[in-house]
Amino acid sequence: MEKVVCVTGGSGAIGSWLVHLLLDRGYTVHATVQNLNDEAETKHLQALHGASTRLRLFQIDLLLYDTILSAVRGCAGVFHLASPCTVDKIHDPQKEVLDPAIKGTQNVLMAAKEAGVRRVVITSSISSIHPSPNWPGDVAKTEECWTDIEYCKQKGLWYPLSKTLAEKAAWDFAKENDLDVVVVNPGTVMGPVISPRLNASMIMLLRLLQGCAETYEDFFIGSVHFKDVALAHILVYENKSATGRHMCLEAISHYGDFVAKVAELYPEYNVPKIPRDTQPGLLRAKDGGKKLTDLGLRFFPMEKIIKDAVEDLKSKGLLS
Numbered sequence: 001m002e003k004v005v006c007v008t009g010g011s012g013a014i015g016s017w018l019v020h021l022l023l024d025r026g027y028t029v030h031a032t033v034q035n036l037n038d039e040a041e042t043k044h045l046q047a048l049h050g051a052s053t054r055l056r057l058f059q060i061d062l063l064l065y066d067t068i069l070s071a072v073r074g075c076a077g078v079f080h081l082a083s084p085c086t087v088d089k090i091h092d093p094q095k096e097v098l099d100p101a102i103k104g105t106q107n108v109l110m111a112a113k114e115a116g117v118r119r120v121v122i123t124s125s126i127s128s129i130h131p132s133p134n135w136p137g138d139v140a141k142t143e144e145c146w147t148d149i150e151y152c153k154q155k156g157l158w159y160p161l162s163k164t165l166a167e168k169a170a171w172d173f174a175k176e177n178d179l180d181v182v183v184v185n186p187g188t189v190m191g192p193v194i195s196p197r198l199n200a201s202m203i204m205l206l207r208l209l210q211g212c213a214e215t216y217e218d219f220f221i222g223s224v225h226f227k228d229v230a231l232a233h234i235l236v237y238e239n240k241s242a243t244g245r246h247m248c249l250e251a252i253s254h255y256g257d258f259v260a261k262v263a264e265l266y267p268e269y270n271v272p273k274i275p276r277d278t279q280p281g282l283l284r285a286k287d288g289g290k291k292l293t294d295l296g297l298r299f300f301p302m303e304k305i306i307k308d309a310v311e312d313l314k315s316k317g318l319l320s
């Protein structure tokens with residue numbers, strides 16, 4: 001049982017990388033998908049090295065407790081990644097985003113408790129750290145900082161609201177039920193995508209390369225490679241000394257820094273010109289992921305993250 005773990009959202013962009021690295025390390029993985037009959041959710045996982053003997057797929061719905069319990073039974077650890085993360089227009093925030101994120105997290109933790117799981121790693125986000133307009137502008141954001149819930153409600157920022165409330169619900173559950181929970185808060189995750197579908201952060205990069213001049217000042221505080229995010233999850237799972245939240249990004253930067261780097265590396269694309277200082281009040285910092293570097297993680301720099309991501313988009317025929 002020690003090396004049996006569950007990855008919710010195993011079919012997703014980050015989930016697939018995590019399943020891949022866990023299988024490589026000899027773990028048996030229960031990966032969850034939303035539809036076992038959809039090859040776009042299953043085939044790339046079944047093709048991973050080690051999958052034929054050590055991967056089991058489970059169909060879950062985050063709002064159906066029993067489906068989750070079946071997936072986590074027999075596992076020593078759970079990595080909870082499944083959560084709505086979309087660039088599509090949201091019509092019913094409660095139903096489409098907030099309920100699956102918050103109630104889904106509570107259901108996963110309840111099932112973990114019932115199944116006797118020893119440690120749960122929750123994939124939160126820098127979106128539960130930022131936007132936080134009341135944080136002092138001369139202090140770099142840290143794990144002490146929380147997204148401003150009222151600000152998100154006023155502005156209709158449903159994704160950061162969902163991640164913040166889901167993470168808070170996880171900490172409440174852990175305290176009330178004495179469950180061992182640890183959290184990873186990734187920045188904007190990019191790189192080569194194993195799953196056939198692009199996730200929201202890769203779609204954001206694709207749109208940027210196609211000339212779309214959105215700014216994302218409410219969201220962006222740094223980038224991180226898929227492989228590093230997956231490794232971060234394994235590090236905090238395996239190191240019993242890892243506690244609390246872990247910001248997971250190569251550096252705290254402005255969205256403008258990121259856009260300027262993409263434009264410098266790929267002048268052949270129509271990358272829009274936007275000001276460097278897109279996020280007044282956000283202090284740049286080189287060591288935003290310090291808790292993880294202290295655990296041994298060496299983050300890929302922004303340049304490598306962008307190059308790996310763009311070359312992947314090209315290889316998939318999404319950029320010429």
Ligand SMILES: NC(=O)c1ccc[n+]([C@@H]2O[C@H](COP(=O)([O-])OP(=O)(O)OC[C@H]3O[C@@H](n4cnc5c(N)ncnc54)[C@H](OP(=O)(O)O)[C@@H]3O)[C@@H](O)[C@H]2O)c1
Pocket residue numbers: 008009010011012013014015033034035041060061062063080081082083084085100123124125126163185186187188189190198199200201
């Ligand atoms: N991408 C980023 O930059 C970023 C940054 C910080 C944190 N995160 C967090 O990382 C996690 C994974 O994100 P990702 O980028 O890998 O996105 P993704 O590719 O869209 O993966 C999301 C996963 O969640 C599953 N899921 C969504 N709603 C579900 C529901 N109601 N019931 C069951 N499963 C459901 C999806 O299943 P299907 O495949 O069946 O749709 C998919 O496996 C999320 O918690 C996200 O908030 C992402």
